[in-house]
Amino acid sequence: MVMPMDGQLLVLAQAETGNALGETAPTIEVEEVGEPNPLTADEQELHATTEADGDAHHSDVFPPFDATTFGDQLLWLAICFAFLYVVMSRMALPRIGGILEQRKARIEGDLAAADYSRKKTDAAIAAYEAALAEARAKAQAMAEETRTSIKADIDGKRAQVEQDLARKLEDAEARIAATKAQALANVDEIAADTVQALVGQLTGEVSQAEAREAVSQVSKE
Template identity: 40%
Template sequence: MATEPIDAEMAGACVGPNGSAIGMPQLCADWVGNQVVWLVLALVAIYFVLDRVALPRIQAILAERQGTITSDLAKAEELKAEADEAEKAYEKALADARVEAQKIADETRAEIRGQVEEAQAKADAEIAAKTAESEKQIAEIRASALSNVEVVAKDTAEALVAALGLSADKAALDAAVDKRIEG
């Protein structure tokens, strides 16, 4: 770069005797004005390129993102409202199911209670019938025992009188035993 000969008239004090630049040309005070002009032109060109091309694209992308975020938030609010409604419907259905289960349980308890009472009444009737039958059999046994006691008492009285060596009429002995049994 520094090998090209520079016109000494145009270069001013920044050119050496052989026509090459001395040191860094950017630091040459004679060229500062020219460099500032080109710097300003480059910055203006970059500003216009950014302003007309890059920044509108960036703004469009940011606006699109903002729109997406806004629509997503709105959709999330709708879904949250639907979830709340679904939860309320679930809670109501659960409460209704509990009420229905309690109703069924009460009906079942009443039905079972009725069946138990019916079975208990049937068992009580069977027990009462068996008790009456048993009492009848006991009465028959008692009557049979009393008649047997009477026969045994008459036979024993007759044997005692005979054992004592006395003689007694059988009809008189039977009358005496009957009188004693009656009280």
């Protein structure tokens, strides 16, 4: 497609300046370069009139190197890109950046809240455990106290009972001793009576005093 390279570049360079000046200068300059091209006239016509598709061989110039289109392309590119840049930098990107920022803040806030809640829970657990330990200690102390008081009570009662018993025992012993002494005294009397009776039967009369003396003499031995 692209054959007369140097000639074409000339067209390209000149056409650009021509276009910058405006109007239909490029077609004239194509003629000035004097490219011996049978399609030049055709080309002129095509640039003058707007040409729809159909005839593919409308121009010998490879379209991307067709300098006659450069001015308009640059103009529209500048307009479009400037518009795009303004919309992006003023509206779209700040908005998306804001959304991302907001989400980040939200996530961080939620994490902080979760952390706070966990700390609170931990504190509550610690408090609960402390309370539990305290209650347990208190319960133990109460149990201990009750036990000691009961023991003291029991000890006191036992001591009283023992004391009572001991006194009763003493009384009983004393009574037994008295009874025994009395009984023993009675034994002497009975022995003396018996001796008096026996001796009276065997030898005759004997006084009571003599019998007693004899008994006491015997019981002493």
